[in-house]
Amino acid sequence: xxxxxxxxxxxxxxxxxxxxxxxxxxxxxxxLAAVMFTIGSIMFLQDNLMHAGTxxxxxxxxxxxxxxxxxxxxxLHLARLGKEAGKKLSPFSGSQSANLxxxxxx
Numbered sequence: 001x002x003x004x005x006x007x008x009x010x011x012x013x014x015x016x017x018x019x020x021x022x023x024x025x026x027x028x029x030x031x032l033a034a035v036m037f038t039i040g041s042i043m044f045l046q047d048n049l050m051h052a053g054t055x056x057x058x059x060x061x062x063x064x065x066x067x068x069x070x071x072x073x074x075x076l077h078l079a080r081l082g083k084e085a086g087k088k089l090s091p092f093s094g095s096q097s098a099n100l101x102x103x104x105x106x
Contacts, residue, residue: 015081022074029066036060 037060043053 015078018077018081019074022070022077026067026070029063029070033060033063036063
């Protein structure tokens with residue numbers, strides 16, 4: 001099983017749905033980590049908020065640690081889906097394929 005293939009997410013509509021769901025999770029975790037670090041940095045500037053700011057740094061670090069876990073989970077999920085019978089798409093699907101054929105014939 002090869003992981004992190006660049007076109008695996010586009011193999012079928014189910015692959016695209018799974019990929020999109022994991023991208024939403026990845027982006028949400030990434031955004032939350034950034035927010036935690038930003039707020040923690042601001043809180044760290046005041047002595048009375050330093051303890052709470054430290055906790056936000058720790059929580060942000062956990063979110064950053066989740067990022068590669070989400071990517072690996074996505075790749076394992078896509079690999080398990082495998083190719084759906086006869087639904088593998090070329091890199092140029094739909095109207096792009098027709099446009100490419102038209103351009104080649106000119």
